[in-house]
Amino acid sequence: MSEQNLSNHFAIETRNLNLFYGNFRAVKDVNLQIVPRKITAIIGPSGCGKSTVLRSFNRMNDFVPGFHMEGEILFHGKNLYAPDVDPVQVRQYIGMVFQKPNPFPKSIYENVAWGARINGYKGNMDELVEGALRAAALWDEVKDNLKKSGLSLSGGQQQRLCIARALAVKPEIILMDEPCSALDPIATLKIEDLMRELSENYTIIIVTHNMQQAARASDYTAFFTMDEDRAGVMVEYGETSQIFTNPRDKRTEDYITGRFG
Amino acid sequence: MNRSVVLSETGNLSVRHQWGKFFQGLFLFSTVIGLIVLGILIVTVVDKTFTLVAVTNKVDPATLADRPLEELSEEELRQILRENLRPARLRTIERDQAPLDEMNQADLTALVTTEIVKPTTRASYPLFQSLTRRAEIEAEIRSEYPDAQIYFKAWLTWDFLQRSMSTKPDLAGVRQAVKGSLWIIFITILVAFPIGVGAAIYLEEYADHRSRINRILQTNIENLAGVPSIIYGILGLAVFVRTLALITSGAVFGVDAGSGRTILSGGLTMALLVLPILIISSQEALRAVPRSLREASYAMGATRWQTIWHHVLPYALPGILTGTILTVSRALGETAPLILVGASSLINKDPQSVFSFFTTLPFQIYNWTVRPQPEFRNIAAAAILVLLAVLLSLNATAIVLRNRLSKRI
Numbered sequence: 001m002s003e004q005n006l007s008n009h010f011a012i013e014t015r016n017l018n019l020f021y022g023n024f025r026a027v028k029d030v031n032l033q034i035v036p037r038k039i040t041a042i043i044g045p046s047g048c049g050k051s052t053v054l055r056s057f058n059r060m061n062d063f064v065p066g067f068h069m070e071g072e073i074l075f076h077g078k079n080l081y082a083p084d085v086d087p088v089q090v091r092q093y094i095g096m097v098f099q100k101p102n103p104f105p106k107s108i109y110e111n112v113a114w115g116a117r118i119n120g121y122k123g124n125m126d127e128l129v130e131g132a133l134r135a136a137a138l139w140d141e142v143k144d145n146l147k148k149s150g151l152s153l154s155g156g157q158q159q160r161l162c163i164a165r166a167l168a169v170k171p172e173i174i175l176m177d178e179p180c181s182a183l184d185p186i187a188t189l190k191i192e193d194l195m196r197e198l199s200e201n202y203t204i205i206i207v208t209h210n211m212q213q214a215a216r217a218s219d220y221t222a223f224f225t226m227d228e229d230r231a232g233v234m235v236e237y238g239e240t241s242q243i244f245t246n247p248r249d250k251r252t253e254d255y256i257t258g259r260f261g
Numbered sequence: 262m263n264r265s266v267v268l269s270e271t272g273n274l275s276v277r278h279q280w281g282k283f284f285q286g287l288f289l290f291s292t293v294i295g296l297i298v299l300g301i302l303i304v305t306v307v308d309k310t311f312t313l314v315a316v317t318n319k320v321d322p323a324t325l326a327d328r329p330l331e332e333l334s335e336e337e338l339r340q341i342l343r344e345n346l347r348p349a350r351l352r353t354i355e356r357d358q359a360p361l362d363e364m365n366q367a368d369l370t371a372l373v374t375t376e377i378v379k380p381t382t383r384a385s386y387p388l389f390q391s392l393t394r395r396a397e398i399e400a401e402i403r404s405e406y407p408d409a410q411i412y413f414k415a416w417l418t419w420d421f422l423q424r425s426m427s428t429k430p431d432l433a434g435v436r437q438a439v440k441g442s443l444w445i446i447f448i449t450i451l452v453a454f455p456i457g458v459g460a461a462i463y464l465e466e467y468a469d470h471r472s473r474i475n476r477i478l479q480t481n482i483e484n485l486a487g488v489p490s491i492i493y494g495i496l497g498l499a500v501f502v503r504t505l506a507l508i509t510s511g512a513v514f515g516v517d518a519g520s521g522r523t524i525l526s527g528g529l530t531m532a533l534l535v536l537p538i539l540i541i542s543s544q545e546a547l548r549a550v551p552r553s554l555r556e557a558s559y560a561m562g563a564t565r566w567q568t569i570w571h572h573v574l575p576y577a578l579p580g581i582l583t584g585t586i587l588t589v590s591r592a593l594g595e596t597a598p599l600i601l602v603g604a605s606s607l608i609n610k611d612p613q614s615v616f617s618f619f620t621t622l623p624f625q626i627y628n629w630t631v632r633p634q635p636e637f638r639n640i641a642a643a644a645i646l647v648l649l650a651v652l653l654s655l656n657a658t659a660i661v662l663r664n665r666l667s668k669r670i
Contacts, residue, residue, distance in 0.1 A: 060559065102553040118563050
């Protein structure tokens, strides 16, 4: 580890990350190192900027008028916000799954194939679709109905379809923004199992409101909260077991024991 | 425990329900008013289209032959024509139509009717009036035109659609008006749809909504949608008919129509007129595309254009087409701008190209309603029915198209 370039060692590393919406500072001085091929959970009360941080990793905030950032987000040693970086390219490497399942109003097959096709995939599309659906643990449920609309699936299936869709683009990192908040407990467990499997090949960063989920499903946990200016700050970051059993900060302890948030 | 307490009325619940009922009734009332007005409109038009007419002949057919005209042989009809028409008139007819010897029985009968018998509608009575007070009306006609024939006449006939314009209501038709309207609509859609949707995509998807210029632009488009259509007519007259006369008359293409008062000018003026409405309705449709769909696309590494083309436009297309349907209806019914751009009030040649002179259905209807002879109101009513039929069929086509496109999944 010490021989390696540190910034290459982490999947994503933020340095003094400050995120702004207009004049409002939404996130203040975040220094976060995401370990590759692990699941990192970001938890914290509403409005603490966890989604903002997550969305800054694949530059989805670029669409928000007035958004700007200071500091650095390093991916393979390269600042994602450097002037010569194309945000479209960033999103090919860093995929995203959203809070509410949002399959395209197309067939199941097309949902998966589309991303690969627009990114210039030239190989066997059937194989790619099957591979992605298998990796998302959805293949057995949909293999006979690939032509059916993605919207005809149940909520949990839709969310796994969205994961399969993200996988088909062959990202390195998958961002998940409260992926289970619209799902029932059984569908939630399936997604969590799936995340565990996927973490063998992908780096996963998940924002969640559900502390049990963070405790169950993640390897590392970052706890965010708001400071006096209502800006989001990272209070504590470490291995999940440590954060939940032996938090170093009083605020973390209050939050995970349910006294706050 | 005590159920009556649980379900006893609290607060002003019954008053709240009454208010709800009141508003429900109010909305039903509004709907009914609308339906009544629509009903009155259609009844009035139908009332005028099918009338009881009193027709007098210049020459009684009974004096021409001992049998009805329809039963006469071709030779007998030719004989009647030769005996009753001046040779000069006969030559004109043969030159304009066909030699008498080549005409069949139906043509000859029609010729005898229009040239010799010359039936003229002396009076026409609307359908419902005729049905309710037929005896009174007949007595009235008898006293004024003792030899008039009285019968029901449908002014809307297949012939009416086929005939050209005429100064005589009995002989006038809407052939050129229908064709002119369809040509104008065609040009309007061809020009306005791509420009309107393109502008909407730019304003909605690319333009910075916070920039001052774009905000001014947006406000202006909304204001333009409310500008009276006659203003667009003046604009069309100045720009297309006058300034661009070389193009709109087809002079630069070698088919000089003589002036810029052509279908092209009319269509372009209509396109300008409907553009603001089309842009605004397309913008609404684009705005209704959920953000989650765009985000899903961007998160896959799609570019802005790929997102627009593959997701935003397909999703918005039904809405855009709904706007287009409204636009077409508007353009089909517009009269004022075309008066200025120069629709011809008497034209007997079918439009051949975009450089032809034209008339349209609403313009024709307007022309007929301002004539003094009451029979023109009857053919105006018939033309209104034709206009409604054209409108309905165009809209039906667009709706079928829209439903097929939006059913893709």
